[in-house]
Amino acid sequence: MMKSINEAYSHLAQKNYPIKILQFGEGNFLRGFVDWMINELNKESDFNAGVAVVQPIASGLIHVLSKQEGLYTLSMNGLVNGIPESRHSIINCIQKCVNPYEDYDDYLKLAQEPELRFIVSNTTEAGIAFDENDNLSSRPQNSFPGKLTAFLYKRFKIFKGAADKGLIILPCELIDRNGEKLKEIIKQYISLWRLEDSFSKWIDEHIIFTNTLVDRIVTGFPKDRINDSLDQLGYNDQLLVESEIFHLWVIEGPRWLENEFPAHKINLNVLFVDDLSQYRTRKVRLLNGSHTSMVPVSYLYGLDTVRETIDHEILGRFVKEALYEEIMPTLTLTREELEGYTYDVLERFKNPFINHYLINISLNSMSKFKTRVLPSIISYTRAFGRLPKKLVFSLASLIYFYKGDRNGTPIQLKDSQDIIELYNGLWSSCEPTKEGFKKLVASILSYEKNWGMDLNEIEGLTGAAAHYLYSIEKSGIAKAIEEVI
Numbered sequence: 001m002m003k004s005i006n007e008a009y010s011h012l013a014q015k016n017y018p019i020k021i022l023q024f025g026e027g028n029f030l031r032g033f034v035d036w037m038i039n040e041l042n043k044e045s046d047f048n049a050g051v052a053v054v055q056p057i058a059s060g061l062i063h064v065l066s067k068q069e070g071l072y073t074l075s076m077n078g079l080v081n082g083i084p085e086s087r088h089s090i091i092n093c094i095q096k097c098v099n100p101y102e103d104y105d106d107y108l109k110l111a112q113e114p115e116l117r118f119i120v121s122n123t124t125e126a127g128i129a130f131d132e133n134d135n136l137s138s139r140p141q142n143s144f145p146g147k148l149t150a151f152l153y154k155r156f157k158i159f160k161g162a163a164d165k166g167l168i169i170l171p172c173e174l175i176d177r178n179g180e181k182l183k184e185i186i187k188q189y190i191s192l193w194r195l196e197d198s199f200s201k202w203i204d205e206h207i208i209f210t211n212t213l214v215d216r217i218v219t220g221f222p223k224d225r226i227n228d229s230l231d232q233l234g235y236n237d238q239l240l241v242e243s244e245i246f247h248l249w250v251i252e253g254p255r256w257l258e259n260e261f262p263a264h265k266i267n268l269n270v271l272f273v274d275d276l277s278q279y280r281t282r283k284v285r286l287l288n289g290s291h292t293s294m295v296p297v298s299y300l301y302g303l304d305t306v307r308e309t310i311d312h313e314i315l316g317r318f319v320k321e322a323l324y325e326e327i328m329p330t331l332t333l334t335r336e337e338l339e340g341y342t343y344d345v346l347e348r349f350k351n352p353f354i355n356h357y358l359i360n361i362s363l364n365s366m367s368k369f370k371t372r373v374l375p376s377i378i379s380y381t382r383a384f385g386r387l388p389k390k391l392v393f394s395l396a397s398l399i400y401f402y403k404g405d406r407n408g409t410p411i412q413l414k415d416s417q418d419i420i421e422l423y424n425g426l427w428s429s430c431e432p433t434k435e436g437f438k439k440l441v442a443s444i445l446s447y448e449k450n451w452g453m454d455l456n457e458i459e460g461l462t463g464a465a466a467h468y469l470y471s472i473e474k475s476g477i478a479k480a481i482e483e484v485i
Contacts, residue, residue, distance in 0.1 A: 001030075002230065002234075002235060002236045003234075003235045003236065003337045003340060004068070004073045004235060004236050004237075005068055005072065005090075005235050005236065005237045006068060006069050006071060007235070008234070008235035008290065009090050009092070009235075010073055012070050012071060012090055012092040013070070013092065014094055016050070016095065017042065017048055017049055017050030017093060017095055017449055018049070018050055018113075018115045019047065019050045019051070019052045019095055019096060019110070019115065019116060020048075020049035020050060020051075020115050020116060020117045020118060021038060021049055021050070021051045021052070021111045021116075021117070021118045021119070021120060022051075022052050022054065022110060022113075022116060022118070022119045022120075023035070023051050023052065023053045023054065023119075023120050023121070023166065024054050024056045024066055024119070024120070024121035024122070024123055024147070024148070025053075025054075025056055025120075025121055025122040025123055026053050026055055026060055026061050026062050026097070026240050027060075027061070027122065028218045028220035028221065029122050029172070029214075029218045030120065030122045030172065031072060031074070031091065031218075031239070031241050032074055032216065032218035032220075032241045032242070032243040033172070033214060033216050033243070033247065033249075034120050034122075034170075034172065035051060035091050035093055035094065035249075036074050036089060036091060036243075037249070037263065037268055037270070038051060038093045038095045039089060039091045039092065040089075040263075040266055040268065040357070041211075041262065041263065041265075041266060041268075044265070044266040045262060045265045045266055047262065048092060049093065049118075050094070050096075051070075051093050051094045051095060051096075051472075052094075052095060052096040052097075052098060052110050052113070053065060053070075053094055053096070053097050054098050054100060054107060054110075054147075054179050055097075055098070055100070055101070055310035056121070056123045056127065056144050056147070057123075058101045058342060060099070061239065061386050062097045062098070063097075063099070064238050064239060065094065065097045065239060065362070066097035068238065068239060070091075070093075070094030070095060070096075070097065071090060071091065071092055071094075071237075072090075072091055072237055072239035072240065072241065073086070073088060073089070073090055073091070073233060073237045073239075073240045073241070074089045074091055074241055074242075074243065075087075075088050075229070075240065075241070075242045075243075076089070076242075076243050076244065076245045077090075077242065077243075077244065077351070077353035077354070078245035078246060078347075078348065078351045078353060078354075079245075079246065079347045079350055079351055079352070080083045080245060081346075082347070084313065084352055084353070086190070086353070087245065088233075090471055096110070098110065098115075100138060100139075100140040100147065103339075104139040104140050107140065107147075107151070107338045108150070108151065108154045108278065109159055110150055110151070111152075111154040111155035111382035112155075112158055113451035114165075114417055116155075116165075116167065116262070117167060117168060117260065118167065118168050118169075118170060119148070119167055119168070119169050119170065119171065119223035120170045120171070120172060120241075121144060121145040121148075121169075121170075121171045121172060122171075122172040122173060123173060124173065127143075127144045127173055127179060128144065128145060128171065128173050128175060128181050128182050128185065128187045129143055129144075129145070129185070130143065130145065130188050130189075131146060131284070132141040132192070134146035134189065135193060136149075136150055136153070136193045136195075138150075143185075145182060145185040145186055145189065146189060148182075148186065149186045149189040149190065149193075152167075152199075152203065152207065153195060154197060155167075156199050156202050161198060161199070161202045161435040163205070163206050165206075166202070166205075166207050166208070167206075167207055167373070168207075168208045168210065168211045168253075168261075169182065169183075169208065169210060170210055170212055170251065171209075171210075171212060171418075171453045172212060172214045174214070176280065177211050178211055178212060178359055179207065179209035179210045179211040179212065179253075180211060180251075182209060183203070183207075184210040186203065187200070190203070191237065191460060197477025208253060208254065208257070210251050210252055210253035210257070211251075211252040211253075211276055212249065212250065212251050212252065212276070213248075213249070213250040213276050213279055213280050214248075214249055215246070215247070215248040215249070215250075215281060215283055215287070216243055216244060216246060216247040216248070217243060217244045217246075217348065217354065217356075218241065218242070218243040218244075219242045219243065219244075219354060220241055220242065221239070221240060221241060221242075222240065222242055226240070227415060229329045229348040238281060241354075243287065244348060244351055244353075244354065246269075246344055246347075246348050247268070247269050247341065248269045248270075249263075249268075249270045249271070249274070250270075250273060250276045250279045250280075250309070251270065251271065251272050251276075252269045252273055252275060252276040253272065255272055255274075255287065257272055257459065258272045278331075278332060278333050279333075281375075282331055282333055282337075282338065282341055283330060283442075284371065285327050285330070285331065285372065285373075285375065285376050286323060286327055286328070286331075286338070286341060286342055286345055287348075289327055289354070289372040289373050289376055290319055290322065290323050290327065290345065290349075291306070291361055291372075292361070292368045292369055292372045292373050292394075293319075293322055293369075293372075293373050293390075293391055293394040294306070294309050294315070294318070294319050294322075294358070294394070295358045295361050295365065295398075295401075296365070296394060296397035296398040296400065296401035297315065297318060297393065297394055297397045297481065298312075298315050298358055298360070299358045299359065299362065299401065299406065299411075300397055300400060300401060300406055300472070300477045301314075301315060301477050301478060301481075302406070302407065303315060303358065304357060304358060304359070305355050305356055305357055306356040306358065306361075307349065307350055307351065307352065307354070307355070307356070308347050309349070309358070310346060310349045310350050311350065312431075314478075314481060314485065317485055318344065318390060318481060318484070318485050319349075321390060321391040321485060322388075322391060322394070323342055323345070323346075324342065325388075325390075326376065326378075326389075326390055326391050327376045327391075329380065329383065329384075330375075330376050330380050330383065359411075359412070362401070362413075362414065363414045363415075364414070364415050364416070365398060365401070365402075365415065366398075366402075366415055366416075366450050367415075367450060368420050369395065369398055369414075370450060370451055370452065373391055373394065373395070374451070374455075376388065376391060377391050377392065377395070377458070377461075378458065381458060381459075387458075387460055387461060387464055389464075389483075389484040390484050390485070392461065392464050392465055393468050393480075393481065393483075395461075395465050396441075396464075396465045396466075396467075396469040396472065397445055397472065397477065399441060399465070399469055400441070400469055400472050400473070400477075401413075402415075402419075402423040402427070403423070403427050404427075406422075418449065419450065422443075422444070422447060423444075426440050426443055426444065427440070432473065434466070434467075434470050436471070437466045438462065438463065438466035438468050440466075440469070441462055441465045441466040441469060442456055442462050442466075445461065445462055445465070468480060468483075468484075471483065
């Protein structure tokens, strides 16, 4: 019978660290990103920090994590300077596992930890939200900000508002200005629950809410090949998590935070900055934007994954030219920073250990195109007085993608109901003429509910997108793409 990870690494399970980090979330991302960093800092520096993990919703993995005594394996796989590499780490920084839905008092007891300094969270984009039904007497509160407010209030009361018992909040939710929004909601609860002004002042003066940007693909538990993975490990680990090797954490806050979270000591890719907006824009446009713009083009071409796309002679060239010629020139960071990040993006796309399926990335493509690609189209047009051909071709391909057919095979479209109904109506009534396609494109571009504006107002966009759409319909995408590369 295969040994458990506890048996295989009992010496690591017995390692005790003082609890310095309270973590809301026990899912793949935090375990494959933040906990790994803490583990590395413990091994390679004098950080000496333990993590208490709180399950933020009623169902979760906290019981499994507790059974494994906080131990699990992180398998990191990717390309390093073009060479495939795999690394394995046993993570042992988690000291306590708490489910507030089963033992709320145990949760609040963590507020007494004298060395507690950081709070990290990843409760999904929907997690940072206000719930007017939450109150201080709830056991527990429904929302993450509600739970956090109750926790902070408990700490405030226990230590009588001591300045040295303040905390640093590092939210990892993928929303813009995540720390600021979390603080706004906590202030709402303070008002709703009529808590003391002195508590509100303590929050303002001694709780640091940072805005952060996280960047690492964490693919999670390898369900489809778990037996092979466990055979390789030689022990049973029900919380094995896989990720790429690349990692980046940008933290906007006071520069002295770098001394408290000394990632620089061991060369972790953690940046402490005064303003992360440029880094967020860089990631959204170069990484997410190239993902979103490649999907309809490559999928209609007949490819299925990101790696296939980058390795393809035509599609790889399309993506690279879009990145270097149409997206990068719209950004304001130095050329060196942009080229370095773009190199990393392309290397990550080529990762031979990850099958990143285009159809999965296509979820909610219309809203994704608005936030990830449209800003590049607008910025490029303003800067150069002409349209970026490849990004406009991607827009035309996206419209064709929502026709729902790939060479005779139905496409399983996944988007909001209004978007699906809009396309169904327009494609079913579209006349297969140049004028008919221009009318269809104009209707899509005028859908302000998605775009936030009428895109027909961008000079030349309607005609160019309609031209490419007609070309895809009449000649096929393989022929149509020749015009833009």
